[in-house]
Amino acid sequence: MALGQEVAVGMADIKVGKESQILTTVLGSCVGLCLYSPSHKVGGLLHLMMPSAGMNMANPDLKKAKYADTGVADLVRMIKASFGVQSSDLVAKMFGGAKVLQGVERNIGAENIEAVKALLRANAIPVKASCVGGERGYRIKFNLETGRVICQIFGNQPEEF
Numbered sequence: 001m002a003l004g005q006e007v008a009v010g011m012a013d014i015k016v017g018k019e020s021q022i023l024t025t026v027l028g029s030c031v032g033l034c035l036y037s038p039s040h041k042v043g044g045l046l047h048l049m050m051p052s053a054g055m056n057m058a059n060p061d062l063k064k065a066k067y068a069d070t071g072v073a074d075l076v077r078m079i080k081a082s083f084g085v086q087s088s089d090l091v092a093k094m095f096g097g098a099k100v101l102q103g104v105e106r107n108i109g110a111e112n113i114e115a116v117k118a119l120l121r122a123n124a125i126p127v128k129a130s131c132v133g134g135e136r137g138y139r140i141k142f143n144l145e146t147g148r149v150i151c152q153i154f155g156n157q158p159e160e161f
Contacts, residue, residue: 004145009045012066016044016078019145027096027138029109031068031116034093034140035075035125036147042083043090045142046075050108051115068115076123092125093149093161095140097132109133129161 009015009025009032017023023045025032036043046065053067064070076087094116097109113132120127131138131151141150152158 004143006141009047011047012049012063014044014046014065014071014075014078016042016075016082017144018042018083021144023142023144025140027140028098028100029096029107029112031097031109031112031132032095032138032140033072033075033116034095034142034149035079035090036093036142036144037079037083037085037089038091038147039089040083040085041145041147042079042085043142043144043147044075044079045140046071048072048112048116051111068112068119072116072119072123076125087123087125090125091128091147092120093129093142094127095131095149095151095161096138098134098136098138100135100137102135131159131161 004022006022019041025047033046048071049066052069064074097113136154139152149161
């Protein structure tokens with residue numbers, strides 16, 4: 001991967017950028033959604049924590065990036081506003097959604113994965129690659145020059161997507 005400026009994306013955070021940047025994050029049950037425009041070499045990374053804002057949607061202090069249903073729309077809007085790219089020019093790669101909390105009934109990771117897939121289908125954004133699920137965390141590095149993502153599941157060798 002070519003060296004570029006690394007930009008950390010925290011929990012419940014969105015960052016957008018262009019070719020000289022590498023967006024990076026660490027995931028557990030959270031999902032990292034990478035949206036990319038190959039023709040413009042721009043994109044963004046959403047680190048979402050929960051599938052739906054639910055009744056919090058009306059809260060003016062809502063942190064949109066925390067939830068799939070508000071974060072995906074916000075990521076698309078930010079890419080459009082920053083770079084003039086339409087959603088029809090975007091492709092998606094998604095990572096994370098692990099069941100890291102053993103003994104907890106609810107599988108937040110699986111719920112996050114399904115919510116993101118449904119939102120991408122609704123926005124007609126194709127998923128070009130994904131590495132989701134499992135029981136261990138992930139580290140991802142999203143290169144905005146190439147659109148490639150290096151994904152490392154903890155304890156495994158990194159893979160390119």
